Amino acid sequence: RAVPGAGVPAPGAGVPAPPGGRGARAAPSRVAAAAAARTGEAGAAGAAERSMAGTGGGAKAAGGARGAVLTRRGITLRVLLRDGLLEPGRGGKKFVGDLGSDGTITWQETGQVFNSPSAWATHCKRLVNPAKKSGCGWASVRYKGQKLDQYKAAWLRKHQPNVPPPPEEPGRGDRTLSSADGGAAGKRLEIKPRVPVRYCTLGTRDSARNPQTLVEVTSFAAINKFQPFNVAISSNVLLLLDFHSHLTRSEVVGYLGGRWDTNTQLLTVLRAFPCRTRLGDAEAAGAVEEEICQSLFLRGLSLVGWYHSHPFGPALPSLHDIDAQMDYQLKLQGSGNGFQPCLGLICGPFYPGNPGVESKIAPFWVMPPPEQRPNDYGIPMDVEVTYIQDGFLTNDVVQEMTLLVEFYRGAPDLVKFQELWSQDQTYLDKLKGSLASRTPKDQSFTHVLEQIFSLLKLSG
Numbered sequence: 001r002a003v004p005g006a007g008v009p010a011p012g013a014g015v016p017a018p019p020g021g022r023g024a025r026a027a028p029s030r031v032a033a034a035a036a037a038r039t040g041e042a043g044a045a046g047a048a049e050r051s052m053a054g055t056g057g058g059a060k061a062a063g064g065a066r067g068a069v070l071t072r073r074g075i076t077l078r079v080l081l082r083d084g085l086l087e088p089g090r091g092g093k094k095f096v097g098d099l100g101s102d103g104t105i106t107w108q109e110t111g112q113v114f115n116s117p118s119a120w121a122t123h124c125k126r127l128v129n130p131a132k133k134s135g136c137g138w139a140s141v142r143y144k145g146q147k148l149d150q151y152k153a154a155w156l157r158k159h160q161p162n163v164p165p166p167p168e169e170p171g172r173g174d175r176t177l178s179s180a181d182g183g184a185a186g187k188r189l190e191i192k193p194r195v196p197v198r199y200c201t202l203g204t205r206d207s208a209r210n211p212q213t214l215v216e217v218t219s220f221a222a223i224n225k226f227q228p229f230n231v232a233i234s235s236n237v238l239l240l241l242d243f244h245s246h247l248t249r250s251e252v253v254g255y256l257g258g259r260w261d262t263n264t265q266l267l268t269v270l271r272a273f274p275c276r277t278r279l280g281d282a283e284a285a286g287a288v289e290e291e292i293c294q295s296l297f298l299r300g301l302s303l304v305g306w307y308h309s310h311p312f313g314p315a316l317p318s319l320h321d322i323d324a325q326m327d328y329q330l331k332l333q334g335s336g337n338g339f340q341p342c343l344g345l346i347c348g349p350f351y352p353g354n355p356g357v358e359s360k361i362a363p364f365w366v367m368p369p370p371e372q373r374p375n376d377y378g379i380p381m382d383v384e385v386t387y388i389q390d391g392f393l394t395n396d397v398v399q400e401m402t403l404l405v406e407f408y409r410g411a412p413d414l415v416k417f418q419e420l421w422s423q424d425q426t427y428l429d430k431l432k433g434s435l436a437s438r439t440p441k442d443q444s445f446t447h448v449l450e451q452i453f454s455l456l457k458l459s460g
């Protein structure tokens with residue numbers, strides 16, 4: 001009956017020994033797994049499980065949860081509620097188990113014993129929704145009101161302070177630090193080079209796999225299929241998101257606004273909405289989102305996708321990106337109103353493998369795994385798009401660019417635009433070169449851009 005995340009007691013003082021840790025074991029006590037009960041809202045409830053981490057639940061938590069915008073990559077419950085894609089309500093189911101001194105969990109309802117939170121969570125989730133895939137098991141089980149993965153993170157901070165954090169990427173909200181065997185203590189974060197793998201080498205979902213693993217995209221032609229929708233993107237959209245992606249060494253994220261025409265099956269992307277937030281800044285995330293919702297509404301646009309950057313890596317989706325994209329597709333598709341696509345864009349501004357100065361901006365979409373292999377990852381598909389060169393630079397875009405420069409001014413991860421990017425080009429040259437192909441036809445805007453560039457030179 002309880003909504004996931006609601007009504008759970010506040011975490012007690014002091015962090016108990018982490019489940020599965022090598023040291024002192026937690027005394028036998030209660031753990032609770034939350035799962036979506038109404039299959040129609042499985043996606044939404046799934047998101048609630050994740051984004052309500054460590055909060056008391058309720059409407060405020062949905063929008064203001066820790067890094068709501070960044071960790072969930074743009075499209076959050078608040079946005080979906082506003083756009084009428086979701087309705088607030090109760091409808092989760094809660095399972096209660098006893099944590100044994102040996103680290104096992106005994107499910108109270110049946111007495112079944114599970115060796116790990118993931119095994120138990122997966123079992124419970126499948127009872128509620130047989131189509132539910134495994135994943136984020138630790139994040140769906142709470143101990144004294146707090147998610148287990150947070151205990152795990154706390155343990156790592158305490159015992160392995162010298163382990164560098166993994167490369168920053170928004171969306172590590174469901175950080176899966178170890179495989180589902182509960183032996184968290186022995187395993188840990190690993191920094192893996194981001195070498196892309198081919199989809200066909202992935203096989204079944206494996207929680208031990210680094211969610212940051214990059215995956216090559218597949219073309220529809222290669223699998224003898226037609227792209228299920230057409231896409232047109234305005235050059236101003238690319239200009240703004242490319243600009244945003246260049247500003248910082250950290251990943252950035254934003255929304256895409258536009259229109260979906262069911263008759264022509266054409267998705268038109270007309271506007272980028274950069275999130276001016278820092279990773280983990282919950283307060284700001286909520287406010288920024290609010291502003292973007294308002295912006296979309298005032299312009300009569302719909303939410304049609306999201307973008308994010310891989311500052312120094314290839315513009316290919318990670319396993320995490322694939323799952324996030326799949327989630328968003330399901331959410332935007334809604335229920336009953338027919339198909340509405342959701343486009344993902346990845347911008348790789350400083351990847352050394354790009355030819356020339358132009359950032360690679362890769363549109364992608366995810367195809368569900370084959371029916372007979374439901375436990376595989378979704379298939380990241382290359383999306384063909386038509387670029388529409390805008391006639392002029394809108395005030396909107398100029399204003400967004402100025403606000404972005406202000407936002408990142410003086411930040412430690414601000415790109416130092418006067419420094420050399422290559423032998424004979426500064427980062428500023430690189431930025432200008434990348435934007436050149438995305439500027440509007442009307443050259444009278446060149447001076448406006450130059451003004452913004454001169455601000456950048458000063459803000460380092």
Ligand SMILES: [Zn+2]
Pocket residue numbers: 169308309310317318321
């Ligand atoms: Zn990514």
